[in-house]
Amino acid sequence: MTTSQAAFNASAGTSPVLHLEGVTRVHGRGAAEVHALRDVDLKVYPGEFVAVMGPSGAGKSTLLTLAGGLDSPTAGRVLVEGTALGGLGRKKLAEVRRRSIGYVFQDYNLIPALTAAENITLPRELDGVSTRAARREALAALEELGIAQLADRFPEEMSGGQQQRVAIARALIGERRLVLADEPTGALDSATGESVLALLRARCDAGAAAMMVTHEARHAAWADRVVFLRDGRLVDESVSQDAGSLLV
Amino acid sequence: MSIRHGLLALLDQGPRYGYQLRTEFEARTGATWPLNVGQVYTTLGRLERDGLVAPHGEDEDGHLFYAVTEAGRAELRSWFETPVPRTNPPRDELAIKLAMAVTVPGVDVAAVVQGQRKHSMKALQDYTRLKGQALLADSGQRTDLAWLLVLEQLIFQTEAEIRWLDHCESRLTQRAAEPPVPQGATEAPAKPKRRSRL
Numbered sequence: 001m002t003t004s005q006a007a008f009n010a011s012a013g014t015s016p017v018l019h020l021e022g023v024t025r026v027h028g029r030g031a032a033e034v035h036a037l038r039d040v041d042l043k044v045y046p047g048e049f050v051a052v053m054g055p056s057g058a059g060k061s062t063l064l065t066l067a068g069g070l071d072s073p074t075a076g077r078v079l080v081e082g083t084a085l086g087g088l089g090r091k092k093l094a095e096v097r098r099r100s101i102g103y104v105f106q107d108y109n110l111i112p113a114l115t116a117a118e119n120i121t122l123p124r125e126l127d128g129v130s131t132r133a134a135r136r137e138a139l140a141a142l143e144e145l146g147i148a149q150l151a152d153r154f155p156e157e158m159s160g161g162q163q164q165r166v167a168i169a170r171a172l173i174g175e176r177r178l179v180l181a182d183e184p185t186g187a188l189d190s191a192t193g194e195s196v197l198a199l200l201r202a203r204c205d206a207g208a209a210a211m212m213v214t215h216e217a218r219h220a221a222w223a224d225r226v227v228f229l230r231d232g233r234l235v236d237e238s239v240s241q242d243a244g245s246l247l248v
Numbered sequence: 249m250s251i252r253h254g255l256l257a258l259l260d261q262g263p264r265y266g267y268q269l270r271t272e273f274e275a276r277t278g279a280t281w282p283l284n285v286g287q288v289y290t291t292l293g294r295l296e297r298d299g300l301v302a303p304h305g306e307d308e309d310g311h312l313f314y315a316v317t318e319a320g321r322a323e324l325r326s327w328f329e330t331p332v333p334r335t336n337p338p339r340d341e342l343a344i345k346l347a348m349a350v351t352v353p354g355v356d357v358a359a360v361v362q363g364q365r366k367h368s369m370k371a372l373q374d375y376t377r378l379k380g381q382a383l384l385a386d387s388g389q390r391t392d393l394a395w396l397l398v399l400e401q402l403i404f405q406t407e408a409e410i411r412w413l414d415h416c417e418s419r420l421t422q423r424a425a426e427p428p429v430p431q432g433a434t435e436a437p438a439k440p441k442r443r444s445r446l
Contacts, residue, residue: 055418198380217369217410218403221376226369228362238366240373 015082016043017178017209018067023076025062025232036062038232039076044211046177049204051220052213054229060213061182063229067211068180069097080178098123102171102179104200106186108163110155116142116166117151120173127174141169145199161192165199172203179203181212185219197222251283251291256300256316256324263304265311266292276394278378280402295320342409346416357420365413372406375399 025037037059044050052060065071066078069085078085080100085093103109110119120141121134129137142148147165155163164184171179181200185193201222204210212223220226227237251273258264258272266288273283292314295301300320304313316324342364349355379399386392 055414198383201380216407217372218376218407221369221372221403221407222380223373226373228365236362236366238369238373240370240377 014045016045016079017081018042018044018211019077019079020063020067021077021079023063023066023073023078025059025066025071026074035232037066037073040229040232040234042227042234044178044209046207046209047204048225049201049210049223050212051223051226052211052229053215053217053220053226056215058229059232060229062232064180064182064211064213067178068101068103069093095127098127099174100176100178102168102173102176104164104167104171104179104181104184106183108155108160108167108187110163110166110170112155115152115154116147116158116169119155119166120170123170124174129174137173138169141173142166145169159192160188161196164188164192164196168196168199168203172208177208179208179210181210183214184212185214185216193219250327251287252295253324253327255288255291255295256320256327259301259314259316260321260324263313263315265307265313267311272391275391277398278382278395280398350420358417361413361417361420365410368406368410368413372403372410375403375406379403 020040020042023037023040023042024035027034027036040059040063042050042063052063054060062071066073067080069078069080072086080096083096085096088096110116111122114122117135117138120138121129121131124134124137125131139148139151142151145165145168147162147169150158150162150166153162155166158166167184168179171181179200184200185196188196197219200210200212204224210223212220214220221240223240225237225239228235254273255269258269264272266285269292270283270285270288273288292301296303296314298319300317300323301314302317304315306312346357346360349357349360379396382392382396382399386396
């Protein structure tokens with residue numbers, strides 16, 4: 001989706017998939033108190049790909065952890081598809097995490113004893129979807145990402161780039177519309193990393209929302225918006241225009 | 249940027265007329281460095297004066313064709329074989345601006361760095377978007393590859409600038425944490441000894 005389309009979503013009243021509202025996270029107390037995030041407001045809309053950059057210790061990972069409901073803010077709210085994560089019990093929170101949010105990590109985090117298709121179907125089966133229906137969904141997802149032939153391979157039988165594609169398929173299975181990615185290309189060579197980013201970009205163009213933490217400007221540049229964090233504050237953001245106006 | 253050698257390279261593939269040269273030059277470089285037809289004819293005039301191209305007749309529409317000469321081919325080969333000189337660093341406005349910003353009192357250097365980073369990041373996003381489009385439109389032809397390489401050069405150059413800006417920022421933070429240099433020393437012109445700390 002182009003930025004103008006994402007902006008259109010915002011103006012047309014489409015709700016954000018992810019909404020951080022005045023989020024502050026303080027670790028420790030007293031003299032050891034560290035403000036990892038200070039009053040951060042951020043919305044990510046369907047079709048939007050947002051990259052988070054900033055120096056080490058700026059709060060990038062904390063932001064991703066809070067967005068994924070793996071940690072709670074000291075102040076402020078985190079909403080995923082309109083549901084405030086703070087008000088949920090443990091069981092319900094686990095359900096939202098499983099149904100709405102997909103994660104992509106630097107080291108892929110596939111379960112070694114399961115095939116690509118089984119890795120993808122696991123969260124769906126935990127959600128009560130039948131094995132057969134889940135497998136059908138997984139095959140469709142692999143097909144869409146152009147890696148249908150990997151369905152029955154184990155992680156150790158795949159290259160890093162192939163494993164990361166499977167991880168993206170897993171992140172977007174079922175009704176999940178939000179992908180949270182932590183340095184997803186960190187372990188890949190430049191060309192493979194780029195194809196993974198192009199894939200993430202394409203999934204966003206097809207309607208998903210993604211937030212990716214990275215320290216590489218060249219990787220962040222695949223996003224519609226790049227936000228900069230410094231000392232726990234969102235200090236700036238850069239928005240891509242529609243291409244074409246740049247070189248003519 | 250060598251328009252002269254660019255035109256010789258195109259003419260090496262067969263005789264062409266001015267407008268055609270302009271179109272083909274831009275097809276390979278994606279109009280990154282737009283040429284006007286006037287520049288093309290001026291350059292052709294100089295190439296002809298130097299014996300590197302020669303007129304090659306007209307077609308029924310009155311287009312004046314040029315062809316590369318043997319001397320022109322030799323010049324082109326020598327261009328490909330010789331590295332682009334890097335002896336004189338190109339004047340970089342941003343480097344000059346930051347060098348001035350850290351020495352002029354009252355300038356918010358961090359703001360200069362951040363403002364530039366935002367601007368360069370946006371350019372990098374735009375180039376990357378164009379690259380995404382170029383990859384989708386790639387028909388496997390050599391001109392598509394040429395355009396992709398030019399775009400990637402812009403991407404790597406912009407990325408290098410952003411990395412340098414990140415480095416400037418951590419350098420500034422590091423400096424801010426150090427004890428201040430005594431007042432007299434800050435007034436003195438920078439000596440090689442002090443510069444080595446940078």
